[in-house]
Structure formats: C-alpha cells, structure tokens
Amino acid sequence: MTERIFYAVAGMGRKVRAQALVASDGFSARYDLDRIRGTFSRPEHKLAGKSYVGRVLILDAAKGGVATAWMLREMTARGVTPAALVLNRANPIMVQGAALADFTVISGFDRDITKAIPDGAEVEIDPTGERPFIRVVSSISSS
Amino acid sequence: MRGGEFGPLRQWAIDHQIKVGTYLGAADLVPVTQAHIMADTESLGRSGVEWLERWTTLPPAQRQVRIPAITDPRGTDFAHAQRLKQQPWMLDLERRAIAAFEALGVLMTDTCINYQTIMPPVRGEHVAYGDTGVVIYCNSVCGARSNFEGGPSALSAGLTGRTPRYGYHLDAARRATLLVELSWTPRELNDWGALGGVVGRLAGDYSQVPLIVGIERVPGPDEMKHFGAALASFGSVPLFHIAGVTPEAMRVEDVVPAGQTLRTHDVAEADIRALQARYAGNKDAIDVVVFSAPQLSLLEMQTLAVLLDGRNAEIPLLAVTSPQVKPDCDRFGLTARIEAAGGTVLSGMCFYQSYAREMAEANGWRRLATNSAKLANIIGGYGYRPVLLSMEQCVEAACAGSKPKPSVRA
Numbered sequence: 266m267t268e269r270i271f272y273a274v275a276g277m278g279r280k281v282r283a284q285a286l287v288a289s290d291g292f293s294a295r296y297d298l299d300r301i302r303g304t305f306s307r308p309e310h311k312l313a314g315k316s317y318v319g320r321v322l323i324l325d326a327a328k329g330g331v332a333t334a335w336m337l338r339e340m341t342a343r344g345v346t347p348a349a350l351v352l353n354r355a356n357p358i359m360v361q362g363a364a365l366a367d368f369t370v371i372s373g374f375d376r377d378i379t380k381a382i383p384d385g386a387e388v389e390i391d392p393t394g395e396r397p398f399i400r401v402v403s404s405i406s407s408s
Numbered sequence: 409m410r411g412g413e414f415g416p417l418r419q420w421a422i423d424h425q426i427k428v429g430t431y432l433g434a435a436d437l438v439p440v441t442q443a444h445i446m447a448d449t450e451s452l453g454r455s456g457v458e459w460l461e462r463w464t465t466l467p468p469a470q471r472q473v474r475i476p477a478i479t480d481p482r483g484t485d486f487a488h489a490q491r492l493k494q495q496p497w498m499l500d501l502e503r504r505a506i507a508a509f510e511a512l513g514v515l516m517t518d519t520c521i522n523y524q525t526i527m528p529p530v531r532g533e534h535v536a537y538g539d540t541g542v543v544i545y546c547n548s549v550c551g552a553r554s555n556f557e558g559g560p561s562a563l564s565a566g567l568t569g570r571t572p573r574y575g576y577h578l579d580a581a582r583r584a585t586l587l588v589e590l591s592w593t594p595r596e597l598n599d600w601g602a603l604g605g606v607v608g609r610l611a612g613d614y615s616q617v618p619l620i621v622g623i624e625r626v627p628g629p630d631e632m633k634h635f636g637a638a639l640a641s642f643g644s645v646p647l648f649h650i651a652g653v654t655p656e657a658m659r660v661e662d663v664v665p666a667g668q669t670l671r672t673h674d675v676a677e678a679d680i681r682a683l684q685a686r687y688a689g690n691k692d693a694i695d696v697v698v699f700s701a702p703q704l705s706l707l708e709m710q711t712l713a714v715l716l717d718g719r720n721a722e723i724p725l726l727a728v729t730s731p732q733v734k735p736d737c738d739r740f741g742l743t744a745r746i747e748a749a750g751g752t753v754l755s756g757m758c759f760y761q762s763y764a765r766e767m768a769e770a771n772g773w774r775r776l777a778t779n780s781a782k783l784a785n786i787i788g789g790y791g792y793r794p795v796l797l798s799m800e801q802c803v804e805a806a807c808a809g810s811k812p813k814p815s816v817r818a
Contacts, residue, residue, distance in 0.1 A: 275431045291644075295451070296789050299765070307789040326613045328644045329786070331538045332451040332761075334558020339453030356614035356644050357432060357575065358558045364427040365560040 269401045271381055273351075274373025276397025277360065280390065281369045283348035286320040287384040288312045289377070292350065292359070293329025294336035303345040321390065321399075322347045323382050327356035337362035349390050351399055353378055371397045409568065415470025417463045421564035428561060429572025438534050438573040443473065443566035444522060445514060446480035446538035447559040448761035449501040457505050464511035472513030473566035478526060479509060480539045481703065481730075481758035482518050488754055493770035498763055514566065518756035519730035520702045523550060524629060526732065531655050534577055536565030540646065541637035541702050541782065547647040549632050551655040553577045556614070556646055575614075576646055582656065584619035584649055584663040586611060587670040592677035593624040596798040597708075600631045601638040601781025602680045608643025609683075610673050616643070619663055619670070620650045627653070630705055637702050638781035687784045689775060689795035691805040696773045697721070699799065700728035700759035701783040709737050709753075711799060713745040721750035721806040724771070731756040749807070759783065764790040777805045 288311040291297070299306035303318040327333075337359075340346040348369070350359065355372035363370040371392050374381070378399070382388060387402040409422040425437065449457060463471050484494055484502050506516055517526055520539045523546050529535050531551030537543045538557050546552040555575045557565060565571040575581050588607050594600045607618050618639070627635065627650070639645050649657035657663045664670060699712060704727060712727055727746055729737065734755035737743045743753045760783060768774060768791050776792045778784055779802055784794035797805065 275433075277427065277431055295760075296786055298789065299791075301765075306791065309788065326644070330540045330641065331446045331556050331558040332448075334538075334560050335447065335451040335453075335456050338459070339451065339456055342453065342455035354613045354615070355431075357428065357555050357561070360428050360431045361424075361558040361561040364424050364431075 270398050271374055271376070271378060273371035273397040273399070276371035276392025277363050278349065278367060278369030278392050280393060281321065281349040282387070282389040282402065283319055283321045285323050285382050285384060285386045285388045286312060286315065286317060287323040287379055287382055289325050289379045291326050291328030292322065292324045292352065293327070293333055294340065295332040296329040300336065300340055300345060317347045318345055319348050321349045321351060321388050323351045323379055325352065325379055326354040327352055327359040331358050333358050334362040334365065337368045338366035341366045341368060351378060351390065371399060415466055417466055417471050418567050421567040424560060424564045425568060425572050429574060432572065432574040434572035434574040436573050437570040438577050439570050440534045440536045440565050441475060442527065442529065442535045443475060443477040443557070443562045444480060444537040444539065444542055445477060445559050445562040445566065447505060447509065448481065448483040448758070449498065449505050450483050450761060450763050451559070452505060454501065457501055457508065460505060460508035464508050471511065474569040475566055477514045477563070477566035478517040478522060479514060480518070480520050481761055482506070482756055483762045485754040485757045488752060491752060492762070492767055494763060494767065517731065519732060520758060521633065521705060521730055524633070524705050525730050536562050536571045538562045540640035541633070543646045544636040544640040544648065545633060547576055548636060548649065548654050554646070581615070582647060582663070583617060583665060584670060585615070585617045586619070587672040588618050588620045589672060589674050590620055590622035591674065592680065594631070594680065596779070597630060597634045598684070598779040598781060598796055598798050599680055600627065601634040601779070602683045602796065603675070604635040604638025605642040605683045605781045605785065606675055606679050607648070608639045608641065608645055611639070611643040611645045614644050614646065616645055618645065618648045619657060619660065620648060621660070623650055623653065630708055633702055634780065638785065641782040641785045684796050687794050687796035689793065691777070691795070691797070691801065692808055693775055694723060694777045694795060694805045695775045696723060696771070697725040697777045697802045697806040698728070698759050698783065699726065699779060699802070701780045701786070703758065704729045704733070706733050706736050709733065709742045712803070713742040715800055715803040716746055716749035716751060719749045719803065719807040722808060723806055725751040725806040726754055726759065727751055728754045728757060728759055760786045760790065764792070768792060777802045
C-alpha cells in the first residue's frame with residue numbers, strides 16, 4: 266500500500282508506532298473496556314472481545330462519561346493500555362485523560378479516519394508538531 | 409501559578425488546564441464558582457490514589473482548593489460493603505482517597521444529584537462539574553455553563569478557581585444543532601430515560617445540542633434527571649433545550665439563529681419502545697434489582713417505599729441515594745419501609761462506580777433489572793445483562809412470589 270498521511274486538527278502526547286485496531290464505533294474506558302483483561306467488553310461494541318493492549322485505537326467518537334479522565338492514567342500505570350487513540354471527534358474527557366496520563370491522542374480529520382486506515386495496519390502517530398498526523402507505515406492483515 | 413510560586417499542585421493544575429484548553433481551542437480561562445469532582449477508586453486505581461496522596465504532604469496553603477469543591481459518589485457505602493461482598497482492599501482504597509480529598513479541602517458530598525440536594529447553579533453561572541448527568545442537568549435545566557470536567561480537570565478548577573473557556577462556556581456552542589419533534593410524551597421515569605437514549609443516539613457526539621419540541625407538559629425534576637442522564641450517557645451530550653421549558657429556549661428562535669435549518673428527527677412512542685426492547689428480558693429470572701444512576705431523590709425513595717409496602721423482595725433490591733437524602737429517608741421512615749420489604753438502602757455510592765464487575769462475580773449477579781436507562785447503557789460492559797423496566801415492574805420482579813398487601817402508609 267502507498268504510504269499515506271492524514272493530518273489531525275489537534276494532538277497531544279508522544280510519537281507512537283504500533284498496529285491499528287479500527288472500528289466505526291465510539292470509545293469510553295468505563296463503558297466499553299474490561300480494563301483488567303485488556304479487552305473490549307461491551308457486547309454491542311464492534312470490537313467486543315478484542316484486545317486493545319498496545320494497539321492504536323482508531324475509532325469514531327469519544328462517548329460515555331467522565332471516568333476515562335482518570336482511567337487512562339490507571340491503565341497506563343498497569344501497562345494494560347492502548348498505544349494511542351485516534352478519533353474523528355474527541356470530547357473533553359479524552360483530552361483531559363490524555364493530559365493527565367501523558368497519553369497520545371489525535372483527533373479531527375478531513376475524512377472519516379476509521380475508513381481511511383485499514384484494520385491491522387502498522388501506523389505511526391506524531392502529535393508533537395504543529396500539524397499532528399497519523400501515517401500508514403504498512404498495511405498488514407488484521408490479527 | 410505556572411512558575412510554581414503557589415506550589416507544585418497549583419502548578420500542575422494550571423499546566424493541565426493549559427494543555428486541555430490548547431487542545432480544545434480555549435482562548436483563555438473563565439472564573440468558576442464551584443467544582444464537582446468524580447473520583448471513585450475504581451476509576452482512580454491504586455496509582456490514582458497514590459497520585460492524590462502525593463499532594464497531601466504540601467502545606468495547606470499550597471494544597472487546598474480555592475472554591476467550593478464537592479464530590480461525586482464513592483465506590484462503596486461502608487455500612488453495607490459486606491452485604492455487597494466488596495473486598496477489604498476496595499474499602500482501604502476508598503478510605504485513602506477520602507483522606508486525600510479531605511486534605512485538599514474537598515467536601516465529600518458523594519452525590520451525583522447535587523442539583524437536587526446541595527447548591528443548584530443559576531443561569532449563566534460558570535461551573536466546573538463532573539458526572540455527565542450533573543453537567544447536562546445544570547446546563548439545560550438550570551442554565552449554568554459547564555463542560556464535562558473529569559476528575560483531574562474538576563480538581564484543577566478547584567485549585568485555580570477557573571477553567572479553560574471552550575465549548576459550553578461559550579454562547580455559540582449552546583445553540584441548537586438538531587431538532588427533535590416528539591409525538592409522544594413519556595410517563596414513567598424509565599420512559600424518560602429511554603427517550604434520552606433515543607435522542608442521545610440521534611445526537612451522537614459532544615458538540616450536538618438537541619432542541620426538543622412537542623412535549624405536552626413540563627417534566628418534573630426527576631423526569632428531567634433521567635432524561636438528561638440517559639441523553640448524556642448514550643450521546644455524550646452535555647446540553648439540551650426543551651422549547652418553552654428550559655430557560656435558554658423559551659422561544660425556538662432563542663436557540664436557533666434566524667435562517668438556520670436544523671436537521672430534524674421525528675421521535676414517536678415506537679422509537680422509545682424500540683430502545684427499551686433492546687433491554688428486554690424475563691422478569692422472572694432477575695438476579696438483582698438496582699435503583700441507581702442517578703441517585704434517587706427523596707420523592708423517588710418515597711415512591712419506592714410505597715411500592716414495597718407489604719411486599720417481600722426475594723432477590724437483592726438495592727436503592728441508592730445521596731448522603732443528603734438518606735437522613736430524611738430515615739426520619740420519614742422510608743428507609744425502614746424499604747428495608748422491611750427486604751430492600752437495602754445505600755448512601756453515597758453509585759452502583760456502576762462501585763466495582764460492579766467484582767460485585768457481580770462475588771454475588772453471582774448477571775441479570776440486572778433497573779429503571780435507569782443510563783445504568784442499562786453502562787452496565788453491560790461490566791458483564792451484566794440489563795433489563796430496563798419501570799420502577800413498579802422492577803419491584804414486581806423483585807417480589808415475584810409475594811402478593812401486594814394493603815399498606816397503612818400508601
């Protein structure tokens with residue numbers, strides 16, 4: 266696949282390179298995750314049963330309540346955490362949680378990012394510059 | 409503050425706010441009058457509690473909040489922790505978190521209905537509230553101005569007395585973005601919650617502001633509470649307007665700029681029933697009945713007591729209220745009536761914030777009946793199979809084998 270870069274409106278955190286886990290669905294640490302096992306646990310979620318640990322989560326929008334603001338840090342402390350979060354639309358809770366945890370998040374694209382990045386692709390995220398971006402390094406089959 | 413002159417905690421707080429505000433496009437900070445902090449220990453974890461404790465060794469002038477700061481529910485009711493089969497380590501963590509917050513000058517109100525019990529904000533008042541149900545009620549029904557402030561950001565606001573000015577602190581963000589034309593007005597609280605779920609799904613994200621038209625009567629505070637809590641939960645939405653009812657939308661044109669056409673959705677009874685059907689289940693096969701999320705008001709507790717008079721719950725029935733309402737329930741005999749029927753009145757906690765997964769495993773709870781659409785939306789992720797019913801149906805499910813008896817108090 267040709268290398269492709271998608272620029273975000275805003276970003277925070279560090280450079281990350283990892284395998285993408287993609288779905289056109291929302292994200293809330295409280296509502297959607299079994300944070301002990303590191304899996305999506307909400308039965309209705311499109312990633313139900315899948316492990317998020319070490320993956321770049323590419324999802325549509327931040328959902329749910331305010332707990333994620335603490336939970337990202339708690340997940341990071343235990344090492345049961347995604348590598349980064351890439352959202353079409355972030356809400357303040359994701360941003361607040363990322364700020365506390367020094368977690369990487371970028372959001373806001375000129376297209377639906379869940380359609381642009383293949384599930385299982387290796388991606389690089391750089392939120393440190395003036396134009397945060399996600400780059401598809403190589404497209405590989407989903408595990 | 410940024411230079412550390414007021415100590416490292418306030419320095420962290422202002423840095424946190426600048427990071428968040430920069431990401432979300434805030435031009436500056438706005439003074440706020442109250443902060444409401446969500447910080448149950450299931451969310452905080454050990455690392456979060458240790459992070460809080462780290463600051464408690466600072467001198468009081470450096471560590472204490474500058475504006476009134478109150479808390480969302482805790483992860484337990486210590487008086488009933490054994491009944492819930494919560495583990496000692498959970499209680500220990502809760503005690504440590506409480507001690508840390510008290511050292512920071514936070515008032516441990518432990519409630520998600522502060523707008524019914526503590527200090528409702530007034531129209532135009534800028535606040536920094538956590539708990540999405542608190543934010544949406546105070547923004548919509550009271551006309552206050554708050555974003556969703558997670559625990560770290562609400563604590564920051566308490567410490568600095570301000571918050572980044574983005575989102576719902578701004579006039580432009582408070583205008584309606586979609587119109588919901590309602591052809592059926594809900595009756596029961598679970599119907600109001602289901603309506604909130606339907607509208608939340610239509611809205612879809614944080615920037616959307618639904619304007620509701622067609623409601624036949626003014627909803628009461630508990631109806632607004634269940635509607636708003638579910639709308640915020642299903643849709644991540646912090647503000648709604650009801651034409652002719654909520655204070656910023658006395659007229660449609662107050663929240664819809666002239667010449668603007670909104671995307672419009674018709675919502676009928678069938679839509680509300682369809683959402684409820686997603687949480688249908690066998691009423692005879694329930695493991696636990698939970699009234700929580702939001703905590704019950706005094707009037708909800710009274711209604712529950714009346715429904716339970718002369719009945720006998722044959723499965724656990726948990727009624728969760730606030731530490732401010734509980735003493736009145738005790739004084740008025742409501743606690744005694746609910747507990748005489750086999751129910752348990754819990755105070756200062758919230759079911760889903762109280763190690764719900766561990767409680768399920770320890771008690772063998774899986775099929776949970778509730779009249780809270782918000783709880784039904786959340787609790788599936790913790791391994792439960794929620795069934796959404798009216799309060800009366802929940803009581804029937806709990807007391808399936810016991811016939812109602814005439815009540816002297818009802």
